Amino acid sequence: MALTGKSAVVTGAALGIGKGLSEVLLQNGAKVALLDVKESAGQSLVESLNQQHGTGSALFLKCDVESEEQLKAAFQKATETFGGIDILCNNAGIMNEATWEKAVSINLMGVIRATYIALEHMSKLNGGKGGVIVQTASLAGLGPFPSCPVYTATKSGVVGFTRAMAAASAVSGYGIRFNALCPTFVQTEMITNIPARLGQFSHLNEVAEQLKEKLGVLSVSDVAESLLELVTDETKNGEALMILTKGKAYMQFPSP
Numbered sequence: 483m484a485l486t487g488k489s490a491v492v493t494g495a496a497l498g499i500g501k502g503l504s505e506v507l508l509q510n511g512a513k514v515a516l517l518d519v520k521e522s523a524g525q526s527l528v529e530s531l532n533q534q535h536g537t538g539s540a541l542f543l544k545c546d547v548e549s550e551e552q553l554k555a556a557f558q559k560a561t562e563t564f565g566g567i568d569i570l571c572n573n574a575g576i577m578n579e580a581t582w583e584k585a586v587s588i589n590l591m592g593v594i595r596a597t598y599i600a601l602e603h604m605s606k607l608n609g610g611k612g613g614v615i616v617q618t619a620s621l622a623g624l625g626p627f628p629s630c631p632v633y634t635a636t637k638s639g640v641v642g643f644t645r646a647m648a649a650a651s652a653v654s655g656y657g658i659r660f661n662a663l664c665p666t667f668v669q670t671e672m673i674t675n676i677p678a679r680l681g682q683f684s685h686l687n688e689v690a691e692q693l694k695e696k697l698g699v700l701s702v703s704d705v706a707e708s709l710l711e712l713v714t715d716e717t718k719n720g721e722a723l724m725i726l727t728k729g730k731a732y733m734q735f736p737s738p
């Protein structure tokens with residue numbers, strides 16, 4: 483899929499990886515609706531993106547992925563503004579083992595909520611144009627991260643949901659591809675002050691630090707480049723793309 487003339491929605495777009503995903507989509511010719519709970523960061527980012535990429539290319543919409551009502555309103559506004567939606571990046575996420583129910587609600591339920599609303603706009607069965615949905619999962623969705631079991635569970639859930647939706651889409655004719663980005667640690671706010679977010683697993687902070695030392699830390703642009711691959715390569719559906727400091731590889735899942 484070429485990005486020129488396409489429209490995208492990115493959740494958790496005001497900072498970190500979501501900001502990088504939005505930037506790479508704009509650099510490659512897409513229009514982007516940036517959704518986030520952080521209004522002032524989102525608004526000022528969009529002002530600067532519109533200066534760089536042309537007025538009207540980026541739109542900020544205050545939206546909490548925990549709220550179905552806010553998601554519905556944001557998707558409606560994006561559709562009205564851009565004339566449709568071709569790409570959804572389900573990126574919003576938190577790591578906090580102390581507020582684990584909120585982590586499940588944002589990281590897993592938020593992805594499901596936004597995906598189901600996106601289907602109403604994007605699925606060819608509902609008069610949409612089809613397109614591609616890319617989740618920001620994590621390497622923790624493919625293997626256990628002992629310091630944060632609930633975070634691991636949410637990301638494993640996202641990978642499973644993505645693969646099942648890819649198969650459901652192929653069988654049903656939604657015309658939508660579903661893929662997941664599975665990066666190792668990325669240099670963002672999320673990996674600062676890890677001990678404060680481990681809750682009852684704070685004694686495993688050293689395990690997290692050792693894992694970070696062993697695996698290394700990516701830049702946001704490493705993840706953004708990988709998004710382009712999953713969006714533009716029409717053969718990719720149901721894939722989990724591991725992004726490591728030593729390179730990228732598609733996860734080989736066992737056949738049922």
Ligand SMILES: NC(=O)C1=CN([C@@H]2O[C@H](COP(=O)(O)OP(=O)(O)OC[C@H]3O[C@@H](n4cnc5c(N)ncnc54)[C@H](O)[C@@H]3O)[C@@H](O)[C@H]2O)C=CC1
Nearest residue numbers: 494497498499519546547573574575620667668670671672
């Ligand atoms: N930083 C890392 O090492 C890695 C991060 N990830 C995943 O990447 C995604 C983005 O993370 P980062 O950019 O690192 O985090 P971040 O904390 O830097 O940015 C997250 C963004 O999501 C927004 N957000 C949080 N809750 C929200 C909600 N309920 N509704 C809408 N927006 C919300 C925040 O306001 C913020 O702008 C997350 O899903 C995370 O799990 C995956 C692998 C590694």
Ligand SMILES: CCCCCC(=O)/C=C/C=C\C/C=C\C/C=C\CCCC(=O)O
Nearest residue numbers: 577620621622624625626627666667673
């Ligand atoms: C703790 C701070 C937030 C972490 C953000 C994040 O998602 C970082 C993930 C980094 C690493 C994932 C941890 C464990 C995964 C271990 C092995 C995966 C093996 C995959 C495979 O090839 O089978």
